[in-house]
Amino acid sequence: MNKGDLINEVARLVSTKKQAQEIVDCVFSTVTDTLKKNEAVQIAGFGSFKTTKREARIGRNPQTGAEIKIEARMVPKFVPAKALKDAVK
Template sequence: MNKAELIASIADKADLTKAQATQALKSIESAVTEALKEGNKVSIVGFGSFETATRAARVGRNPSTGAEIEIPAAVIPKFKAGKALKDSVN
């Protein structure tokens, strides 16, 4: 399912227009992004939680030349599925 299909599904299930569903999805994306930027964890009970983790700096290899390169440390977003989501998928 791509973003357009997700918006259509939200609009259908929530009895909204596609424009309203688009705005709702953008608002959720924005709220989660802002919370993660501030270092907060976002939990949606039954669905899952979003949080950040720090990935350490490491040495990698350029696949074309084989030369070693330094990969800097980074903060990455993580998602952990909740029990209800896991159960519904299985």
Template sequence: MNKGQLIEEIAQKTSTKKEAQVILETTLEAIKNSLKENEPVAIAGFGTFKVKEKKARTGRNPKTGETIQIPAKKTIVFKPAKDLKELL
């Protein structure tokens, strides 16, 4: 499902596509802003998004076999809620 299909789905339960688009974009923007501030976002019955810091580590260039240093970085992780896991 892509963003357009998600807007269609929301629009079926609200009055218009435009309202659905505003609702979705506002929700996504709020999630992005919270993650930018390193605040987890928990949606009951769905799951939790949070920022995880990965430590710097040593890796290997697959083409040359050369050892390289991979810098530390932040990534976003999603942990599904129990209810969501049970659907699968």
């Protein structure tokens, strides 16, 4: 399922496809904005989104074999809830 498929599913529950797209975009932008502030998003029964710090490290260019420095950065992480894990079994 991609974003378009998700919008179509939401459109079946609301009045228009345009309104469904606004709802989906609002949810995604709210999660993104919250993660940018280094805050977690917890959705009961689904899971939680949070950010973790990835430390700086030395990588290797696969074509040349040269070492390169990879900067430290914050990355998003999703941890599924037990209910979601059980539903997927």
